[in-house]
Amino acid sequence: MSTNTVGGPTVEQKRKVVTSIPGPKSLEMQKRRIEVVSAGVSSTLPVYVKRAGGGIVEDIDGNSFIDLASGIAVTSVGNSHPDVVKNVQEAVAQFTHTCFMIAPYESYVRVCELLAELTPGKHPKRSALFNSGAEALENAVKIARYFTKKDAIVVVEHGYHGRTNLTMAMTAKNMPYKKGFGPFAPEIYRVPTSYPFHDELSGKEAALHAISRMEKEIGADQLAAIVIEPIQGEGGFIVPAPGFLTELANWAKANNVLFIADEVQTGFARTGAMFASEHENVVPDLITMAKGMGGGLPVAAVTGRADVMDAIHPGGLGGTYGGNPIALAGALGAIQAIQNEKLIEKAKHIESIMIPRLKNMSSQNQLIGDVRGRGAMIAIEIVKPGTKDPDPDKTLKIVKACHAEGVLVLTAGTYGNVLRFLPPLVISDELLNEGLDVLEKAIISAS
């Protein structure tokens, strides 16, 4: 079976391993790379990509991998989706850049109209566009401090928000994100999260811990915003217990603290809703977005309450490339594909295949301590049998075995013991099931 796309690549939808992994051509590339690319930049699977589409990533040695990563939740509509390719090709031939702060253009306005429509809540909203998730977070914090005239920002345990100075401060994990890169931005406070597998608390109980810390150690009168991922991504696909987010959002509202949902990883249909906040009926004051928004092009946004977003003085928000017209053409293509191809439903369908199969594996294998996630954002936590203690070595062993067999999977989690799956939402059932077959064998041989 193959995917024939108008303007996109034709990529045969078939797993194929024809060399050792990485293959000889990739090893040659690796030799060139280490002479010129900083050692600080690493790659999970150092096979060099030739093309990718649907559920497949093809390398320069002719190997085809089942894609259970989507470039970390970016290519949710599939690589080089025809709507993205067509829009980008048309846009790049019209103009490449004028800078929206100098001479504006329609695609910026159109994307902001769509963001106002698609994000939770019916209230008037405004948006500002940026280039990366971290940049969106930086701006959300700027906006929250400006609006509330307060300084403190609360984040939670296991949180991930980026690699810039401010967002490193907001990110929990030391290695590899923060070690040696400080000092970090001040006025960032970390409170407990809800991690049902480990804390065994109800959402309300976990929220009361967090709220008590905010009240006793920071003070609501000092606190500008709570910034939280509605499902924690890099931290290990942690789905909070029901009610946790609602309790925090309600407390924030009652205390003139903004509730900022970081939906950089969870946004744009990934979790079986356009935004993961919807699963809890939470309406954030501000939302940060990137990744799935651009169909592979670098674009990010902050969308939120009009009164908050419009409080900023003219010229207070911006950047040379924010809302670049080529990236926005990609975003318009990706959003169109999500809607036309009913990819929210498709994410739920992926969950309905993955969760039962993974639960079944977990009932037969004590290495799997927990199966969790929503939509096409699913993970298993690998533990030492009979305990909840992390086993990062076994996790890595499973990942390597999957890679060697042509299945691209990623890890996550503070302890590196979470195997996470982020398939493109357009993946076929056949490829998804085949990927799970390979995973199952890898888990059995690791135990």
Ligand code: PLZ
């Ligand atoms: N907020 C919730 O998931 C990016 C990071 C990969 P940028 N996650 C992938 C890595 O090792 O750098 C992310 C996220 C959430 C913010 C970000 C940051 O987004 O586009 O990577 O800056």
